[in-house]
Amino acid sequence: xxxxxxxxxxxxxxxxxxxxxxxxxxxxxxxxxxxxxxxxxxxxxxxxxxxxxxxxxxxxxxxxxxxxxxxxxxxxxxxxxxxxxxxxxxxxxxxxxxxxxxxxxxxxxxxxxxxxxxxxxxxxxxxxxxxxxxxxxxxxxxxxxxxxxxxxxxxxxxxxxxxxxxxxxxxxxxxxxxxxxxxxxxxxxxxxxxxxxxxxxxxxxxxxxxxxxxxxxxxxxxxxxxxxxxxxxxxxxxxxxxxxxxxxxxxxxxxxxxxxxxxxxxxxxxxxxxxxxxxxxxxxxxxxxxxxxxx
Ligand SMILES: NC(=O)Nc1ccc2c(c1)=C(Cc1cc(-c3cccc(C(=O)NCCN4CCCCC4)c3)c[nH]1)C(=O)N=2
Numbered sequence: 368x369x370x371x372x373x374x375x376x377x378x379x380x381x382x383x384x385x386x387x388x389x390x391x392x393x394x395x396x397x398x399x400x401x402x403x404x405x406x407x408x409x410x411x412x413x414x415x416x417x418x419x420x421x422x423x424x425x426x427x428x429x430x431x432x433x434x435x436x437x438x439x440x441x442x443x444x445x446x447x448x449x450x451x452x453x454x455x456x457x458x459x460x461x462x463x464x465x466x467x468x469x470x471x472x473x474x475x476x477x478x479x480x481x482x483x484x485x486x487x488x489x490x491x492x493x494x495x496x497x498x499x500x501x502x503x504x505x506x507x508x509x510x511x512x513x514x515x516x517x518x519x520x521x522x523x524x525x526x527x528x529x530x531x532x533x534x535x536x537x538x539x540x541x542x543x544x545x546x547x548x549x550x551x552x553x554x555x556x557x558x559x560x561x562x563x564x565x566x567x568x569x570x571x572x573x574x575x576x577x578x579x580x581x582x583x584x585x586x587x588x589x590x591x592x593x594x595x596x597x598x599x600x601x602x603x604x605x606x607x608x609x610x611x612x613x614x615x616x617x618x619x620x621x622x623x624x625x626x627x628x629x630x631x632x633x634x635x636x637x638x639x640x641x642x643x644x645x646x647x648x649x650x651x652x653x654x655x656x657x658x659x660x661x662x
Pocket of ligand 1: 463517
């Protein structure tokens, strides 16, 4: 196939900004289709030694083919920049709707959490861990279904390497430098730098709590205060928090990653999808259902 070039698109407004990338709304001249183009400055990537992250994001995106994930259509480069042509999520971030509504009702929370469960099940079945799941990375398409994005922090579990411990520091801790976003990072990523599928289930537990209450469970002025609350499992439910939802959150926010509902050691996704919180969910038709009206 012929490689696209920046001249094949009209670049519009900035719709996303990260430490190493800027995302533009763009229109393809030949088709008139709208895309989100993620642009990365080569010099910045090399200076910050983030080439591995960029390569991994591309490798992960090329593996994904599911309605609940942002799709990668093309990649190309010019002298100074890398370009990832991605799905345009017309309704933006789930977080924006949550902030506007303060919190979601049980019906809306159930719909969006169920879609995230299906997305994580697909991702984990591919041997991929997102590692930075949070409401900002859950985008919405025009039909208000989810499109999970941002795989710059993802990890691909490769069986042949899984047993070999990563390089360790002088205290025997793994050198894995990556840590997710403070409010959603799992205790094991803070203590022994161990990354596992269950780390995404911890983030899911934080998101369930946040959709229903409006705020994430672990909060604080500084990151170290948040980290301390996470490792001490220091969080409370607001008065009136639904009891069934509370049980789901408590079974996801387990300090021991092997005790979290949905993890391989707890029987995988069957027991999670069977939790009473999801009692009326039709898992097979979810992508085709009409999304709840959020506004
Ligand atoms: N790190 C990344 O990979 N980031 C990415 C990747 C792909 C991608 C991406 C980010 C996208 C970000 C994005 C941002 C937006 C957006 C930006 C600004 C405004 C809006 C917008 O109008 N939202 C309407 C939603 N509001 C919400 C609150 C109530 C009123 C209506 C959407 C749409 N899509 C996107 O569409 N595709």
